[in-house]
Amino acid sequence: MDKKTLVNIDIEEGKKVLEALDDSNLSISSAFWFFLDDIEEWRLFFVAPDFDLVGPKKLYSKVQKILQDHKNEINIPLEAISLISPKDQLIGILKMAITTGPGISGIRFSGNVINGVLIKDAYIYRVN
Template sequence: MAKDILVTESLSDSMIKAGAKLVEKLDAQHAEIKSAFWLYFSEDKVWRLIIASPLVDSLGPREYYRKVVSANDSASENEEVISLNDIGVTNIANQIVQLLKVTIGTGDGISGIRFSRNTINGHFIEDSYIYRSNV
């Protein structure tokens, strides 16, 4: 069985690798990911992997989380996975998703862009790591 990674206050290499692997697995499930990124919530001192898809609207968040669970369940025994507690799913109308699309466009692949201490249209983003911003 796969093991959950420890999501810490610092973005670790294992978090980055596990996030990329999850996006890859969800792509294989045709999860229609338009935006995927780690976002640091400074008030809680925690990172969350945010996944945005139009399917969150059409299927509903609960059904979309089932896709995430399925992707995690397909992990090999020695592979690290991200706990559902550290993942947020949203539609593409989400404010942060829309802000990131103004600044960063990645295409359909999986990128690795660190975006720290920047302001977009008056909204401060403490820290993020972007895999995809293709809304």
């Protein structure tokens, strides 16, 4: 993947990861690709409501196992995934502009300023 370009295959792979997490009963309230301008690459973010309760180490271990269980269908490495708390500033900013409901959407969100913060580029599956 060109680090500066999110293409359809990346979008489909991200959707597969979200579906696998949903199928495994790992609670994901929000999911989106987000372009990190400072390092000029895309990262797949998942907001886990129990992030603060169980901690990131346990959640990353669960995600790693799910990716391993689906290694023949999913081609996204764990290094491309970020798990964040529902209290994280990034999700708070996105929620100011959009909510999607519990399903999987497909919303390109580019060049927007929310509460003084530039969202250069994002692809949203779910924001709750």
